[in-house]
Amino acid sequence: MTTPTPVPAKRPHVVVVGGGFGGIAAVRKLKRADVDVTLIDRHTYNTFNPLLYQVATASLNPGDITWFLxxxxxxxxxxxFLKGxxxxxDHDTQTVHLEGGVEVRYDYLVIAVGVTTNFFGVPGAEEFAMPLYKRSQALAVRDKMFANLENAAINGQRRDLRIVVVGGGATGVETAGAFAELRNLDMPTTYPELDxxxxHITLVEMLPHVLGPFAPRLREYAKKSLIKRDVDLRLExxxxxxREDGVVIEREGKEEFLPAGIVVWASGVTAHSTLGDWNIPQGRGxxxxxxxxxxxxxxxxxxxxxDVSLGPEQLPQLAQPAIQGxxxxxKLIKAEQKGRTVKAFRYxxxxTMATIGRASAVAEIKFMPKMTGFFAWIIWVGLHIVTLLGNRNRFxxxxxxxxxYLTRNSHNAIVGETPPVIPVEPLVIEPLARDDDKRKRPATPREEWGKRAAELDQEYAKAQVSRGPSSGDDEP
Structure with missing residues (x-):
């Protein structure tokens, strides 16, 4: 008689929904666990959200901050990986349903889908404002910015141009600061036709300060740094x-309309509406x-x-709580497979940190003094590069x-496609005037002194020639 071959026990199936910070951290931690893992995401890539504004302001390629899942x-x-x-x-049958009739059975399910933009019911916000929560949204902001600039360059500045950033948190401050530096440092070279x-770069915030979660000293530094960069700061x-052509704002009961070509919405987040079909308890937001x-x-x-999780404690909606979660x-899943218990989660x-622009940032780091300026900025750059997924992305x-930041004479921008520019009236392009900065701008005191010294040298040389050779005993 033949001996029956034993059927190997089925390994537990862990399904992770969402390929963001938390989902990737969970999958990687299960690398050596005796489980099978399926990672589900509607995109084939992970997006490094903290640097999305750099894509929107033409400093980074979208591929620099996205990683193939x-x-x-x-x-x-x-x-x-499963795209869907x-x-x-259905938690009774432990099944996740995807579009197209795909069903995925699980033994353990980890939901890490993140959140989406919260427009707080503001009329017209969802229709006309531009959020910065996805790669496609960052590209849309970038391309619209250049479309507006090109249109103004060919048709003239018939009106002032304005970008309004709504929200004074880290994303809003970083975005406004980056737009301001692009205008201040790059536009004089790349768009000489424009004044x-x-x-204008306008930042609108309901609170009396920016960067609410930070210490007061750091908030004040960020405020001064924005003002130094000529950001039109509208607090409280x-x-x-x-609207399609701008925003209506209110301060102290008085309303004002700000014409704007772009309104970037960086004011808050909320859960995806589809969570209501997932048979799970939902709380605030x-x-x-x-x-x-x-x-x-x-x-x-x-x-x-x-971010999608609402636990007993109040956690910031940042990358670190997601990664640690x-x-x-x-760790808990691996422990349960071995019949062990794990203590409660402790964050x-x-x-946390935020940057305002070149060599300007604020940082609150555990066991270190609160920092501002260049050193905070260096730490911000280093930490964000290290946190990126993949060496190619980091490089x-x-x-x-x-x-x-280090090449001052480079004004290259990472651009995409913009619509054709159509002149509003017949136009003849004339040659630009000779761009001689030294001739046009007022001379500095040092240059004036140098010019006067050269003139005195020439006068002295002419006087010596007219007097003839010296005999050595002439009176001075």
Missing amino acids: RAIRAKQSNVR TVTAM RKRV TAVKEV GRIETDEQRRVKGLKNVFAIG GKYVA RDKG ATLTNLTAK
Whole structure:
């Protein structure tokens, strides 16, 4: 008689929905676990959101801050990637439903889908404002900016140009600062047809300060840095309406309309509306309610991490809570496979930072003094490059940021396609006047002194020639 071959036990299937900071952290932490992992995302790439504004302001390529999710298999054989959009979840049968009728069964489910833009019900905001939460949105902002500039360059500045940034958090401050530096440092060279003083960058914030979560001293530094860069700062001001051609703002009961070609919305986030079809408990802002172990309330093997998670404690909606949450849930799953228990999740705050522009940033880092200026900026650059996924992305970002910040004579911008520019009336292009900065601008005191010294030298030489050779005993 033949001996039956034993059937190997099926390994637990861990399904991770969302390829952001938290989802990637969870998948990587399960590398050596005795489980099979499926990573689901509607995109084939991970986006490094903290640098999206650099794409919007033409400093980085979109490829610099995106990472191919299927590349995760290069160092991890127990994971596969599945591109799809979740439409529903059945937790009784432990099934995730995707568009197109695809079903994915799970033993453990980790929800790490992040959040989306919150327009707070402001009329016209969702229709006309431009958020900065996806790669496509950053590219849309960049291309519209250059389209507006090219149109003004060919048709003349018939009116002032303005970009309004709504929201004084880190994203808003960084975006406004980057737009201001592009106008101040690059436009005089790349757009000589335009008057820089008629191009405005306006930052609107409801609070009396920018960078609310930071220490007061750092907030004040950021405010002064923005003003130094000629950012039109509107604090304690609310946006009442967004229109196709600008925004209506209100301060102290008085409304004002600001004409604007671009309105960037960086004012807040909320959960995706599709979460309502996932049979999960939702709390404030539509976020998923979890216990102290990131376990979704009422569901044994379902977890939520990152911005979409709403636990007992108040966590900042940053990368670090998502990364630490992903690692924790992976550790918990591995422990449960071995019959062990894990203590409640505890977030370790490593600090936060924001940049205003070239050599200007603020940083609150654990066990270090609060920093501003150049050193804070160096730390900001280094940390963001190190945190990027993939060495190619790190090298490309380092190269482009170095070219931007350290090469003063380079005004190259990373551009895309813009629509054809059509003159509003017949136009004849005349040659530009000779651009001789030294001749046009007023001379500096040092240059005036040098010019006068040269004239005196010439006068002295002429006097010596007219007097003839010296005999050596002439009176002085």
